[in-house]
Amino acid sequence: MGSAVTDAHGHGQAQAIGHGHDEHGPAKGVRRWLYATNHKDIGTMYLVFSCLMFFIGGSMALVIRSELFTPGLQFVAPNVFNQMTTMHALVMVFGAVMPAFVGLANWMIPMMIGAPDMALPRMNNWSFWILPVAFSILLSTLFMPGGAPAGGWTMYPPLVLQTGDAFPFLIFSVHLMGLSSIMGAINVIVTIINMRTAEMSLLKMPMFVWTWLITAYLLIAVMPVLAGAVTMLLTDQFFGTSFFLAAGGGDPVMFQHIFWFFGHPEVYIMILPAFGVVSEIIPTFARKPLFGHDSMVYAASSIAFLSFIVWAHHMFTVGMPLTGQLFFMFATMLIAVPTGVKVFNWTATMWKGAMTFETPMLFSLAFLFLFTIGGFSGLMLAVVSSDIQYHDSYFVVAHFHYVLVPGSIFGIMAAVYYWLPKWTGHMYNERLGQVHFWLSAIFVNVTFFPMHFLGLAGMPRRIPDYSTQFTDFNSIASIGAIGFGISQFLFIYIVVQCVRKQGAKASAAVWENPKGLEWTVPSPAPYHTFNEPPHVTAGAAFS
Amino acid sequence: MIRRTCLSVAGFLVAGSARADWAINMPRGVTELSAETHDLHMQVFYWCCAIAFVVFGAMIWSLIRHRKSRGVEPAKFSHSMTAEVIWTIIPIIILLLMAVPAAETLIKLEDGRKPDLTVVVTGYQWKWHYAYQGEDVAFYSTLARASADARRKNSGIDPFTVDNYLLDVDKPLVVPKGAKVRILLTSNDVIHAWWVPDLAIKKDAVPGFIHETFFRAAEAGVFRGQCAELCGMDHGYMPIVVEVVEPEAYQAWLATEKNTAAELASAN
Numbered sequence: 007m008g009s010a011v012t013d014a015h016g017h018g019q020a021q022a023i024g025h026g027h028d029e030h031g032p033a034k035g036v037r038r039w040l041y042a043t044n045h046k047d048i049g050t051m052y053l054v055f056s057c058l059m060f061f062i063g064g065s066m067a068l069v070i071r072s073e074l075f076t077p078g079l080q081f082v083a084p085n086v087f088n089q090m091t092t093m094h095a096l097v098m099v100f101g102a103v104m105p106a107f108v109g110l111a112n113w114m115i116p117m118m119i120g121a122p123d124m125a126l127p128r129m130n131n132w133s134f135w136i137l138p139v140a141f142s143i144l145l146s147t148l149f150m151p152g153g154a155p156a157g158g159w160t161m162y163p164p165l166v167l168q169t170g171d172a173f174p175f176l177i178f179s180v181h182l183m184g185l186s187s188i189m190g191a192i193n194v195i196v197t198i199i200n201m202r203t204a205e206m207s208l209l210k211m212p213m214f215v216w217t218w219l220i221t222a223y224l225l226i227a228v229m230p231v232l233a234g235a236v237t238m239l240l241t242d243q244f245f246g247t248s249f250f251l252a253a254g255g256g257d258p259v260m261f262q263h264i265f266w267f268f269g270h271p272e273v274y275i276m277i278l279p280a281f282g283v284v285s286e287i288i289p290t291f292a293r294k295p296l297f298g299h300d301s302m303v304y305a306a307s308s309i310a311f312l313s314f315i316v317w318a319h320h321m322f323t324v325g326m327p328l329t330g331q332l333f334f335m336f337a338t339m340l341i342a343v344p345t346g347v348k349v350f351n352w353t354a355t356m357w358k359g360a361m362t363f364e365t366p367m368l369f370s371l372a373f374l375f376l377f378t379i380g381g382f383s384g385l386m387l388a389v390v391s392s393d394i395q396y397h398d399s400y401f402v403v404a405h406f407h408y409v410l411v412p413g414s415i416f417g418i419m420a421a422v423y424y425w426l427p428k429w430t431g432h433m434y435n436e437r438l439g440q441v442h443f444w445l446s447a448i449f450v451n452v453t454f455f456p457m458h459f460l461g462l463a464g465m466p467r468r469i470p471d472y473s474t475q476f477t478d479f480n481s482i483a484s485i486g487a488i489g490f491g492i493s494q495f496l497f498i499y500i501v502v503q504c505v506r507k508q509g510a511k512a513s514a515a516v517w518e519n520p521k522g523l524e525w526t527v528p529s530p531a532p533y534h535t536f537n538e539p540p541h542v543t544a545g546a547a548f549s
Numbered sequence: 550m551i552r553r554t555c556l557s558v559a560g561f562l563v564a565g566s567a568r569a570d571w572a573i574n575m576p577r578g579v580t581e582l583s584a585e586t587h588d589l590h591m592q593v594f595y596w597c598c599a600i601a602f603v604v605f606g607a608m609i610w611s612l613i614r615h616r617k618s619r620g621v622e623p624a625k626f627s628h629s630m631t632a633e634v635i636w637t638i639i640p641i642i643i644l645l646l647m648a649v650p651a652a653e654t655l656i657k658l659e660d661g662r663k664p665d666l667t668v669v670v671t672g673y674q675w676k677w678h679y680a681y682q683g684e685d686v687a688f689y690s691t692l693a694r695a696s697a698d699a700r701r702k703n704s705g706i707d708p709f710t711v712d713n714y715l716l717d718v719d720k721p722l723v724v725p726k727g728a729k730v731r732i733l734l735t736s737n738d739v740i741h742a743w744w745v746p747d748l749a750i751k752k753d754a755v756p757g758f759i760h761e762t763f764f765r766a767a768e769a770g771v772f773r774g775q776c777a778e779l780c781g782m783d784h785g786y787m788p789i790v791v792e793v794v795e796p797e798a799y800q801a802w803l804a805t806e807k808n809t810a811a812e813l814a815s816a817n
Contacts, residue, residue, distance in 0.1 A: 158779045253756075258756060294626075299628075324753045325753060332655065459573040464576070466775050466776070474711075
């Protein structure tokens, strides 16, 4: 039990278990999931869904990497290849990474702020169940005449308007994903603002809660923008408007501005919660409080603010005025400052700690190193004249995969290993966890590091075949991708083993003296936690 | 199929480096601005290396020294205003040092005044059209026959036997050495992008709009690039070849092209 955090009543849980209609168990069978309003059940569904999408999106990535193993076309036609790149991105961004973080938010935010559940449980149910519908629609386009969308996940017109029958289904599924995200975000904000235990002031909130609060505001700000952009695509296609068609007086580049006004904050939506996860894990395993909690909050907020004024760095080649390019270059470089503060603060958290290296810590450390490499290439990409060379090359592919795979995905995996004992009441297999970590960490670099070289040497992204001088690094990357993909089955095995209670019993604290309210409840966490608001003692461990 | 794959794995392991160059860096290119861009790229890269040395160094030092297995007691500190101010200010200074040369190069990149000749480049799905402004010379440039044959799925032709596989065209863009060539870019259908790494040029060709870029090649030679903006099914098959020749050779080429055009016109 965390020393700084106590439940002053002591009897709160036991009393509730003994009597009262509040403490019923889950419903039986499929109704438990279909009608779920419990934050833990919904969190579980989000995480399982995300995992399924991770494997579907991953198999598409493996189609891509298999085709690119050697020059020449061996497996898929170019149009199918383009469908794979497009669907891989859509599935991974909207199906794997975002729902995983919402699942973690559902599970952990109420437990971290001492709330009994999310504030809006029925909306919570709806925002989850929209997702399987949205992705059934999206994935069904693979079997439609004309195939799945193949114009890239960025959906640039006029190309995206050449999509076959899949086009309206693409738009509708994006609308549904946006709807789900907005509702999830509203729920997170309302929960955090209203349902904190009385003694937890905003600046005493754990970093994971903080980063999710910021993320939720970003989601509410930008998902409607995406919805607007794709709606304009829809009316351009079917209702005779010309928002993005030059022939009718529109501007194709305007779509890119609107899309990236959504798209850049979206990048931070996918990484800020991972920042939060790492900020929880490193202090636990360094046995030392998070360095500069408050400045971490300010840094995350600054990153969120800056994310709204850098969108055009995704489009330095579209022919912008010089002043525009200068502005977006300087604003983008500025992001390095708060991001640097975060990296330095994590390092300072480790500094003079007493570290151990359990699996969640290993994933967090890999995050720290590899995300920073992604940050460096990001800084390089900010410089316009060099970016003109990097743009739409494999250098960019390397960059965003470094921040998304060992960034977001490793953050999610670290979080799962960290909180899994709390969820299941049992420890996962530490030895296998570490094997999974080393396989993932090695293969992720084998896959994505050579892509830097490919991009600099001149290989464009999104091509199904390439000139022979790019062969070697492509082959290496493909081998890495297959290794990475296979390694993830180990992850499933470890998690399933843990869920089936095949590990040692976990204590309430699980780790050695971790800070936070979630560690004050038993493991596994009871179906209902904190029916009475817990106390947070003065000098809270968080700051 | 499997045999081919095995062979190429073996080839990659044994002789891979022999037949393919291990280019790992941006080319220095053949224009003043491509060299400048390359130097800027290297400068920012070196800054990143220096920062990485310090940050990763501190992390690794900490990972080695501050581990529980060494019996250390964790320190208690959780903030330091001085440290945080320092690691906010120093990055800002480094960024300023980067921003100044970056802005200088960018300003030069945008100065397309006083071109010696102008070529209107139009993107099509999936080929390029070049029109020499003021001259009666215009033509399409498409993927060369040998590559087009070999690129078919399971064509049976080994791409390694094709010269400049996927980077060769039937008719290259020919420009004179030392001349400032202005490229006016547009598109007939979807967005394409015209990218030649050695000339440090990449610009989107947007339907309904004309964008401008330029280069001045200091060396003669053949420079290859590709469409860089996803433009549909055959996006990977619309290469760009720029042949930079001596000014006299360029004039001779231009005269031949004009004659051909005139002959074609009279024949019609």
